[in-house]
Amino acid sequence: MTDPNSSISPSIQSQAQDSGSSHQHPISTSSHPQRDPTVNVGDHSSSHGASRGEPATAASTAAELASLTISLRSALRQFPDFPSPGILFEDIMPIFANPTTHTSLIRALELHVLQAFGGSKPDIVVGLDARGFLFGPSLALRLNAGFVPVRKRGKLPGPTETASYKKEYGEDFFQLQSDAIKTGQKVLIVDDIIATGGSAYAAGSLVKTLGGSLMGYVFILELDFLKGRDLLDAPVYTLLSSQESALSSS
Ligand SMILES: O=P(O)(O)OC[C@H]1O[C@H](OP(=O)(O)OP(=O)(O)O)[C@H](O)[C@@H]1O
Numbered sequence: 434m435t436d437p438n439s440s441i442s443p444s445i446q447s448q449a450q451d452s453g454s455s456h457q458h459p460i461s462t463s464s465h466p467q468r469d470p471t472v473n474v475g476d477h478s479s480s481h482g483a484s485r486g487e488p489a490t491a492a493s494t495a496a497e498l499a500s501l502t503i504s505l506r507s508a509l510r511q512f513p514d515f516p517s518p519g520i521l522f523e524d525i526m527p528i529f530a531n532p533t534t535h536t537s538l539i540r541a542l543e544l545h546v547l548q549a550f551g552g553s554k555p556d557i558v559v560g561l562d563a564r565g566f567l568f569g570p571s572l573a574l575r576l577n578a579g580f581v582p583v584r585k586r587g588k589l590p591g592p593t594e595t596a597s598y599k600k601e602y603g604e605d606f607f608q609l610q611s612d613a614i615k616t617g618q619k620v621l622i623v624d625d626i627i628a629t630g631g632s633a634y635a636a637g638s639l640v641k642t643l644g645g646s647l648m649g650y651v652f653i654l655e656l657d658f659l660k661g662r663d664l665l666d667a668p669v670y671t672l673l674s675s676q677e678s679a680l681s682s683s
């Protein structure tokens with residue numbers, strides 16, 4: 434049922450420290466700590482064995498995932514004080530500028546999802562406006578799932594559900610078309626970054642409003658210090674983490 438006035442206002446913490454600097458040069462993210470992916474995927478091909486006709490083992494899949502995440506991390510850039518003072522902006526766009534890292538991303542997410550959910554696949558992948566649209570559809574195809582966009586307010590035609598939210602550097606509204614998810618469908622929400630978790634929380638609320646069964650969330654990058662995952666009540670999986678001491682160095 435359409436309820437354009439429905440809204441939520443999650444209580445979140447925000448990054449409000451101001452470095453006082455106005456420059457926006459990219460800086461290296463080579464210090465991103467690497468997660469230790471523990472994978473257990475038995476039915477997928479891998480460049481570390483299965484692609485040669487051998488079954489993927491947990492070890493071979495872990496090795497592949499570790500290698501993929503290293504290349505992805507090296508592709509990230511950071512811009513201090515963008516879009517506002519005190520924000521260290523994580524730029525994921527270089528991943529997509531290079532077909533090798535783009536391919537690595539989709540493969541890493543696929544492996545990550547399969548190991549995280551024990552081979553259980555979603556019916557629907559929901560991607561968040563706008564950077565979740567860059568890889569959500571590709572991941573959905575890999576998982577043989579549908580893709581549904583959560584968009585910023587005013588972009589989707591027809592009946593919609595609406596949720597307000599706060600994010601690391603602002604406030605906004607998300608919308609989902611009211612017929613986009615059927616009751617009981619298994620839904621995976623994907624986005625590039627979890628910072629405060631406000632955006633993801635709002636998207637999860639919309640999915641649940643439509644009767645979807647929320648399997649969890651997958652992000653490329655987590656800004657650990659903002660503890661966004663604490664806001665979410667479904668499993669959270671991230672490929673990379675960052676910014677443990679970001680602002681002290683900006
Ligand atoms: O965890 P949070 O504090 O909510 O922040 C994370 C969100 O912020 C960014 O989106 P943004 O709204 O800047 O939009 P864009 O993808 O259109 O650039 C990012 O892509 C996430 O969606």
Ligand SMILES: Nc1ncnc2[nH]cnc12
Nearest residue numbers: 521522523524601626628
């Ligand atoms: N620091 C950050 N960099 C890029 N995208 C973000 N979304 C929220 N916080 C962000």
